[in-house]
Amino acid sequence: MPSHRYSAEDFRDALLKLLPSGLLWNRSKENGLGKLFHVLGQVYQDGTHRALSLLSDLFPGTTYHFIQEWEKTFDLPDSCMGDDGTPEQRRNAIIAKLTDEGGSSVRYYITLAQNLGVPITIEEFAPARAGIMRAGQRCYGRHWAFAWRVQIPRLVVSRFRSGRNTAGNRLRTWQRGYIECVIRKHSPAHTALFFRYFTTEER
Incomplete structure (x- = not known):
């Protein structure tokens, strides 16, 4: 061609x-x-x-005209996103589904969030133990062994980027509760999940 x-x-x-x-x-x-x-x-x-541009449009990371075909394949949009996602957010959701191999490790959740376009960090807790704790550290009970906290941007401003975005994408998008919903859906049932928010802007 x-x-x-x-x-x-x-x-x-x-x-x-x-x-x-x-x-x-x-x-x-x-x-x-x-x-x-x-x-x-x-x-x-x-x-x-x-x-x-057919090959580029067929690829899930750059597709535009075939977004709905990919979404039908992966049963998207899901209950977390609804019908209000931007083309970039919808592509991210497709990639997250396509690359999701399951898991419950810290790395798994960080990668899941990265595929959805949101940088996060995760803090794990452990019960207080003599000989291990240091002065000034908080004392947690034994139930804290099942607790973990995701630190997530309160407001992520995603700017339009040449080469990553395409015609029809918004110049700026604001992501709020979607990533929290996704992580909650993937979190182990026996754990206690907390979120800590901070303000940031994607450069």
Whole structure:
């Protein structure tokens, strides 16, 4: 497939050259046929650009026209996102589903959040033990062995980025409770999960 992207004017000029010779077939770009062929050229231009970007559009990380097809495959959007997700958030949800191998480790939840576009850190707790604790540390009871805390941005501002975002994406998006909902759904039932929020902005 050729990599050159032909413009509507290129297609118009090519169509004009296909006209028979003679005074009846005026090849002027300003007459009725010239304007009609320009409209047809725009249709051919759109079709060519769609064909050249087909592989990129099929890939889940850069898809736009096939988002709904990917979502049907992974039963998305889920109850956490609803129908209000931006194209970038919807792509992130697809990637998270596609790469999700399950788990309950710290690394698993950090990776899950990263795939959804949110940086987090996780703090684990342990019961107080003599000989291990240091002066100034908090004393936790034995039940704290099942507690963990996710530190998550209170407000994440995602800016439009050339090469990562596409036409139709918002210049800025604000993510709030979606990541908390996802982590809660994936958290082990026997654990106690807490969230700590801080304000940050993605550069």
